[in-house]
Amino acid sequence: MESSPYLSLHTFLTSAEISVSPLCTLTPIPRMGTGLVAVADIPPHTELFSVPKTAVLTTKTCGLKELLPKEEWEGLNGGWGRLILCLMYEQGRGEGSPWKGYLDILPTNFDTPMFWSEVELSELKGTSIFDKIGLAEATNEYTTRLLPIIQAHPEVFPPAMFDSCFSLEWFHTQGSRILSRSFGVEGVKDEDDSDDDELEDEEGDGGEDVDKVGMVPMADMLNARWGEENARLFYTETHLSMITTQPIASGAQIYNTYAHPPNSDLLRRYGHTDVIPPSLVGNEEDEVELRCDTLVAVAEELLEKKAASTEGAPAWDKKAWDMEGRVEFWLEEGGDDIIPLQITFPLPPPLLAFLTLLVLPTATYESAKSKGKLPRPKITLEGVEVGRKVLGMRLAEYPTILENDLQLLASPSLPERLNAAIVVRAGEKNVLHECLKLLEVEETRLKAEEAAGGPPEKKSSGSSKRKNVGGAGAGGSRKKIR
Incomplete structure (x- = not known):
């Protein structure tokens, strides 16, 4: 992981005290970006990495709240505005941000319909996704709520960095990062507790409390594929840990779970679809x-x-x-x-x-x-x-x-x-x-x-x-x- 293109991430992991097992490594995966792969046979219940909660980028761990008037911060309540603005702020800090090495390796290009052309979008006409893309609503969120704050605080959001950190384009990019890569991060539970301990990526439609959602380094590097999940993210009072749930052979990719959404949601949130062979038409949760x-x-x-x-x-x-x-x-x-x-x-x-x-x-x-x-x-x-x-x-x-x-x-x-x-x-x-x-x-x-x-x-079932x-x-x- 120390070699390019993961050098900056490795530096960040060390400084953030994120421990990674030598049994796995990050590697480019064709048509899937980056993925986590086993470099040796891994038994179930093995910890792959452990992330201190202090290393998770949230509205609470980011210091932006303390730099803005209370009424402006409270005015961002509802939706993803606060967390998006935190990511934009941390990116604008450059070397001064403790998350720089992490932010540097996050994707900047997406295949979600938010970024499709009108011709490409026309192919989705009639689908459940067509009216949920939300480009106009997101743009309005930026223009009416975030941009005024950015412009009012040049000491926090330097105008010279507007195009590279605080523009509408970067608002959509950071929003897409959150939509596709964020996790719920609240709770004090352990792997040995009930299934509710498992952390799954957030729905990302703004229905959750954004202050309980965050960007979890390393966890968001795992890909997912229908029916092949072999690891889950668990959490304790102080850490979040990725734990294998079944044996993983050397050379095999390590998959997290998306909680089995239909392909319409997979495409809207992550920019890809899952097709279960031999079918050509989708997965079992399509609706x-x-x-x-x-x-x-x-x-x-x-x-x-x-x-x-x-x-x-x-x-x-x-x-x-x-x-x-x-x-x-x-x-x-x-x-x-x-x-x-x-x-x-x-x-x-x-x-x-x-x-x-x-x-x-x-x-x-x-x-x-x-x-x-x-x-x-x-x-x-x-x-x-x-x-x-x-x-x-x-x-x-x-x-x-x-x-x-x-x-x-x-x-x-x-x-x-x-x-x-x-x-x-x-x-x-x-x-x-x-x-x-x-x-x-x-x-x-x-x-x-x-x-x-x-x-x-029909005979009565009595106690049914x-x-x-x-x-x-x-x-x-x-x-x-x-």
Whole structure:
């Protein structure tokens, strides 16, 4: 590690009292940047490196807070502004910063969509990532909150270093470093405690307390790949340690975990995708987001048409059906206005739960609401029809079809960004197609039961319990995007 390009990092590690095992070394990895590789066979439960918490770059370990008026620092509360400004400040200090050797080896170029051209971004149209890039919002954050502070304190942010440390371009660079490389750093736990001791990289959308997030030298050098993680970051009261979780052969790369996000999140945060061979279309966590308002609109149209086509039936009473109240009930019980859709059998619980609520007869809905409990998910022919139409509408939002994407992915010469975009959109389309197949299976079953006079009787399970479908399992733990 002492040789270039890691000489400055080695100097920093020594000064920061970060110990690194001789069993591993940093090395360039094709198409992955830098990675940590075993130089000998490593057994599980081996400490690879240990980082004092004082060496972690956070809003608390950086001295910037003490150099700014309290009202200005407090004005940066919310979002990533404080931590970004700390990284910009430390970079501007040059040799005076204790993190110089670390900052010198951090990437300055990224393949995340934040840095894509309009032509490249057009390949993501229709995907869940398309509206989450946030370039305009980030630029506004810099212009309205950080830039005034930078300009007001030339003694802290020297104007001569503006272009090399404090510009909008550097704001985006430091923000991307945090998005892709930061960790939660608070807590007093040990490796022997529960799984909650494991530190995973932060979501990076500003939902966390930024003062509890930091840049952990060495930990952010590990790459990650689906299903191949063999080390985890643990922490004690004073240190953070990377510990192997399984045997690692000499010459093998050491992988941390990204907590298995879908490819849309991998691309948005890290600039790459994971494809599990032999598939060309993505990983097992790929998902599509369905808007609740779309599901509501389709359900209303279906119910109205059904009433109009049923001889002798009264017109559908939209007011009495109270769709707005049903949605409010869903949200109050922990649901979200975005339904995550993944390939599961039976149908994805959040979708099934929301469809059940939308088509539930008025009396049954009012009874459930009075009890303050969402109804038991139950697929019906009406729910199948709503789901099928919404999934078809969602597929129509993509300008390409899955078959064409698969043909493109079979080409060995695709530019990396184009390949990543196609992997994301193909993975999402695959989810939609598979869920449509599940709906067809359910429709066939329901029609057969209807023709036979109803579903077969089921014995009561007695003590069986069901989870609240409106909680985290139904999307309650997800952030809203509206």
